Amino acid sequence: MLACSYKLESPVQSTPDKMVVKVDTIEQDDLMTNKIFKKKYYCKNNKKKKQPPFPSADIFRFSDYDYVGFDLDNTICRYKVAEIMRLEYKLIAEYLVNKYGYDTSLLLGVDDDMDFLQKGIIMDIKRGNFLKCSKDGVILRATHGTRPMTRAEIIEVYGKDKTWEPILFFKETMYDNSPECNRLLRSFKDYFDMPAAIACARAIDIDDRSPNGPPEEYDIWQDVHVALCNMYRREYYSTEQGGFFPELKENPGKYMYEASDRLKKWLMNLKEHTYTFLVSGSSIDYASHTAEFVLGEDWRDYFDTVVCTAKKPHFFTAARPFRYLNGHLDAEEVPLGDLRINGTYSGGNWAELLELVKIETGIDNPHCLYVGDHLCQDVLTPPMVGIDTIAIVEELAAEGMCGDPLEHDAGSDLMSMFWGSFFTTDGNNKVMGIDRINTLYGDIPIRSARLAIPCLEVVARNGIKFQYDGFSSESSGFYPGDPVILHF
Structure with a gap:
């Protein structure tokens, strides 16, 4: 049960099936107020935090920030990626077969096609092709369904420059739903949607084997998208539907790691x-x-402010209102000026939260940091509104890092023989270091983040005042080491 500042008429008791919230007692409010007062006093009187200049781009310390935020999934919570992706594929396939009558061969285990998975693959929806692109939008490798395409086939479809206009738009914002990209492409950005790529590719293979031959255009994505969304419908957590939430509630240890002490x-x-x-x-x-x-x-004691159902990336750029919570349901809007630094809310927007931080810290231009794994929502977007970011890139541990023995438990599932390294594919082997990175998604941390790390556990090795090398023209921000592939 949470002990947060919610606007309720009376205490609400919890049940085994629903997370509900109890109003703080007077004693709890007094204790929290005392803690906040002490922290506010510290921030307002710590001249080092307020005095310019902020450290240069090649120096990074957590302790230099006035407000430090975290994503939950794949950041605070580290999932057992292999297990979670197999569950997701199973649920997508079952939905397609049972709801839409897709061929039952989709129900076959996903292990034979795990090599098809890689973060950042883009689907050409109408042609049924899957593309891995460079940071300049050039198609590096491609498949039709699960079948690899030759260089000649790529050129035949996309021209001698191996480019496609929607991708040239997409690479600027990484936003699938822009007018230039909507219904034309879909990028598989994280471990929650990557298994949908296998479902699409297998369904395309099935269509190609039909007696009538391949269709002129494929319309598979809309069905797969419905199946994908069906797993994560917000209300399904309490109603025990969709398969995903019931399974993670029943067997959390199968899919998640507990944080270390x-x-x-x-x-x-x-x-x-x-x-x-x-x-x-x-x-x-x-x-x-x-x-x-x-x-x-x-x-809840690990964070001052908690915001759920945040609708990133728009949380950082739009003006969606904050709402109080009544148990697990959204309640009325929080009036302007009524946010509390120790509150728990739904929805919201960065602009209002930043104003609250300015008041609490007494700093006109507080230094803010956000740590997350989603390279578009958590890493690329926050800098647009002045927030520094740290990218969680699990592929660092999967592919190996220079000078550090950390390995990923699902490394064999995250490394693709066909697509190649997440960081560099068919690049210039004469170039060493981060300059060799040439992939669209591998480049995002370099241009948008201060650091890139495989998980939070690696920074927990050090104190919060530890000095890291950040991404700059003079240094690499990969910690604890560069991807091995960049140095041979």
């Missing part, structure tokens, strides 16, 4: 030093379930 201590040390916040796209009931498993029943 070292990481918990690091998070608490950070919160003692500065204000911290959690901004997640998940609803409060699922977020609470996840955070409690990862951090413990006291998970």
Whole structure:
């Protein structure tokens, strides 16, 4: 049960099936107010935090920030990626077969096609092709369905420059739903939607084998998209539908890791030093379930502010109102000026949250940081509104890092023999270091983040005042080491 500042008429008790919220008691409010006062006093009187200049681009320290935020899924909560993707594919395939009558061969296990998976693959929806692109929008490798395309086939379809106009638009914003890209392409950006690529590719293979031959245009994506969304419908957490939430509620240890004591201590040390916040796209009931498993029943104590159902990336750029929570449901809008630094809310927007931080810290231009795994929502977008970012890139551990033995438990599933390295594919082998990175998604941390790390556990090895090399013209921000492939 959460102990947060919610606007309710009376305490609400929890049940085993629903996460609901209890109003703070007077004693709890007094305790929280005392903690906030002490932190506010610290921030307002810490001249080092307020004095310019901010450290140069090639130096990074967590302790230099006035407000440090985290994503939940794949950041605070580290999933067992192989298990979660197999579950997701199973649920998508079952939905397509049972709801739309797709061929039952889709129900076959996904293991034979795991090599097809890679973060950042783009689907040409109407042609049924899957594309891996360079940071300049050039198609590096491609398949039709699951069948690899030759260089000659790529040129035949996309021209000798191996480019496609929608991708040239997409690479600027990484936004699938722009007028130039909508209904033409889909990018598979994280471990929650990557299995949908296999479902699409297999369905295209089935269409190609039909007696009538391949269609002129494929219309598979809209069905797969419905199946994908069906797993994650917000209300399904409480109604035990969709398959995904019931399975993770029943077997959390099969799909998630608990945070180490070292990481918990690091998070608490950070919160003692500065204000911290959690901004997640998940609803409060699922977020609470996840955070409690990862951090413990006291998970709420690790963050000052919590925002769920945040609708990133628009949380950072739009003006959606904050709402109070009535149990796990959204309640009335929070009036302007009524946000509390220790509150838990739904929806919202960065502009209002930033104004609150200015008031609490007494700093006109607070330095803010956000840590997340989604390279578009969490890494590319926040800098547009002045927030520094750290990219969680699990492929670092999967492919190996220079000078560090950390390995990924699902490394064999995240490394693709066909697509090649996440960071560089068919690049210039004479170039060493981060200049060799040439892939569209591999380039995002370099141009948008201060650091790129495989997981939070690696920074928990150090204190919050530890000095890292950040991305700059003079240094690499990959920590604890560059991807191995960049140096041979």
